[in-house]
Every structure is written in C-alpha cells, then in structure tokens.
Amino acid sequence: MTTVPTVTPDRVNQITRKIYPNYKVIVLNDDFNTFQHVAECLIKYIPGMSGYLAWDLTNQVHYEGQAIVWVGPQELAELYHQQLGRAGLTMAPLEPA
Template sequence: MATAPTVTPDRVGQVTRKPYPNYKVIVLNDDFNTFEHVAKCLMEYIPGMTSDRAWELTNMVHFEGQAIVWTGPLEPAELYHQQLSRAGLTMAPLEAA
C-alpha cells in the first residue's frame, strides 16, 4: 500500500532572531596593583563608571578575589579587557555571561 509523501511547510522565509551573548570583564586581585590604580583604571576605561562604583568594585576585587566590572557585547568587552590589561591590571579571560 503506497502513501502520499508528507509535505512540510516551507521555512525559508522564517527568521529566527537570537540575541548576541554578553561577556563578562573580570578583574582579579593581585599583589602589586594599588587600590588607587585599580579604581583610576576602572573610571578611565569603563564607560559610565562613577568614582563610588569604581571603589566598590576595587574593594570587591581585593576582598573577594575578583569583580565583574562590565558585562555586554563581545567587541566592547574585548576592548575594555585589553585596555585594563595594558594598564597593568590582572584580568580573567573573557567569559560568556
């Protein structure tokens, strides 16, 4: 007994939108950067970073060993990671959020 082939709807016109993943920029504690240097770098390189938030994150780096200082799309994350690293901060590898 023969059966008719199953016809599936054409999906060529469908668009699936997936958001780009976010990435975390993480500063690690070390024994050679001062509190002042870390806070200054955060204010200089992370957009919108206030003095109060920079000091809060600097304390987190010192007392907890690390702090996520920025989260967002890959390209700016790479830029901020590179800038902070070049300024001498100890950085964790970028990681997906």
C-alpha cells in the same frame, strides 16, 4: 492511485534569530596593583564608571579576589578587557554572562 504533491516549507520563513550573549569583564586581585591604580583604570576605561562604584569594585577585587566590572556585547567587552590588561590589571578570561 493518485499521489498528492508534497509541499515543502519555505526556508525563508524558518529563520531562527539568536540573541548574542553578553560577556563579563572580570578584574582579578593581585599583589602589585594599588587600590588607586585599579580605581583610576576602571574610571578611565569603563564608560559611565563613577568614582564611588570604582572604589566599591576595587574593594571587591581585593577582599573577594575578583569583581565583574562590566557586562555587555562581546566586541565592547574585548575592548575594555584589552585596555584594562594593557594598563597592568590582572584580568580573567572573557566569559559569557
């Protein structure tokens, strides 16, 4: 009997690429931050945040209890989450989008 050599696949060709998940930055309602302060923080720390969107999100935080204010890569989400928290806003833990 003759045996046939076994060919093992090249592991280099078996690379699986995964996309990093985006993360949500969520501001929670509280009893001590004013509408003005929340809106100003959103404008100051979230890139591209307009005054109109900041006020819409501030209203959503107040009336619905929370608002997703930014979604994106984890490293930036951590930065914005930390900045908003240091400014005194009540933040939900970061979570994958």
